[in-house]
Amino acid sequence: MQIQSNVSLRHLNTFGLDAEARYFAGIRSVEELTALLHDPQWKDFPKFILGGGSNILLTKDIEALVIHPDIRGIEILEENDESVVLKVGAGEVWHNFVMFCVGKGYGGVENLSLIPGTVGAAPMQNIGAYGVEIKSVIESVEAVDIATGEKRVFSNTECEFGYRESIFKKALKNRYIITGAVFKLNKKPILNAAYGDVQKTLQEMGVAEPTIRDISEAIMQIRRSKLPDPAEIGNAGSFFKNPEIPLAQFDQLKETFPEMPGYPVDALTVKVPAGWLIEKAGWKGFREGNIGVHARQALVLVNYGGGTGAQIRALSEKIQASVAEKFGVRLNAEVNFI
Structure with missing residues (x-):
């Protein structure tokens, strides 16, 4: 070292x-x-x-x-006819791990195809997409205490997973280094293709009875059509979380904006797409020098080259203020500011 x-x-x-x-x-x-x-x-x-x-x-x-x-490796810990348990190093590229699972027929992470980042970052953020969150497949997370150098294993429950949250972002923020994670995946998976975009893309692919590979391919097509490749345009994917607002507030907003989409979280709460709010506030495709808002997806802030983090942060704050003024909804960043 x-x-x-x-x-x-x-x-x-x-x-x-x-x-x-x-x-x-x-x-x-x-x-x-x-x-x-x-x-x-x-x-x-x-x-x-x-x-x-x-x-x-x-x-x-x-x-x-x-x-x-940069700890690598994928190891089978347990396996039977129904499932497989894998230990994966924190340094493995997340999408490469997903492709490994898809290639082996291990179901559970195919909806998380093409999400950037590493396996170690995935539980910290409780990454999720198209109806699946990582908390549904994680058995445990292995980490090292920064202060003492001692190793610890966190069970799924101890990780305190929430919407793009975990204990590693809250109570234990900056206290542990994740070194690996253990996943339990299904050999006879129940596919999740409920999202409209996924169903539509599968139909366009001519797939009537999809496999996990079909689901993965459909989601990669969707993500590539909406999100810029960081290798070409600097970005961190979704910059803001989708806000969850009271049902009464949502109903009131629908009177002014009848086309506003919303997805029930529970009987009293509705999740509203942040990208829709940002677009309707007029920010989609906005550019200011070397930074801006992506032309195809308003939820993505971009660095065209030569931009600074301070500039992007200032832009995000302008967007937050604009959305709050127009809709009375506060957007919270999914991206961590350093």
Whole structure:
């Protein structure tokens, strides 16, 4: 393990922002990580954990030791005719893991195809798409305490998963480094194709009885049609969470905006698409210098090249104010500001 100084993080954040790490350590095993955390030289030094950088906005240089968990590997722990349990390293690219599962016929993550980032970041955010959240397939999360270097296993319940939330973003924020996760997947999966876009795309593909590979392919087609490739245009996918508002407020808004979509969360709460609110507030396709709002998906803020995190943050705050003024709805960022 080599610790470097003044390292550009442009290649480790999907916005492509050129922030620097004061010190940087790439970690390839749990043993390397625990050794680093026990090293007296670094024990009291500020630390920052950075995976694939697919859900962060770097607004400044990182005056800390940036630890990049690059722990790889997919291991079968248990297997029978019905299911398989896999242990996966935090450094594995999430989409590569999904493709591995699809190729093996392991069902449960196909709806999460093409989501950027690493396996280690997935439980932190409780990633989700097209009717599936990662909490439905995670058995446990393995992590290391930053302060003590001690290893700990968190059960699904202990992770306290919520909508794009987990204990690692709340009570234990910045206290643990996720080193791996254990997934239980189905060999006889029940497919989830309830979303209209998925059904429509499967029909266009000529698929009447879809397999998990068909579901994965349909979702990849949808995502590619709506979302820009970070390799071409810097972005972090959905910048804002879909707000959940009281049913009474939703009904009132429907009187003024009858075309407003909404999805019941429970008897008293409705989820409204943030992208729809942003588009109707006039931001879709907006550009300001090197940054802007994507022309095909208003939920995605982009860096066309040369933009800064501070500029993108300022734009996001303008959008929040605009949506609040027009609809009385507060948008919360899904992306983490650094």
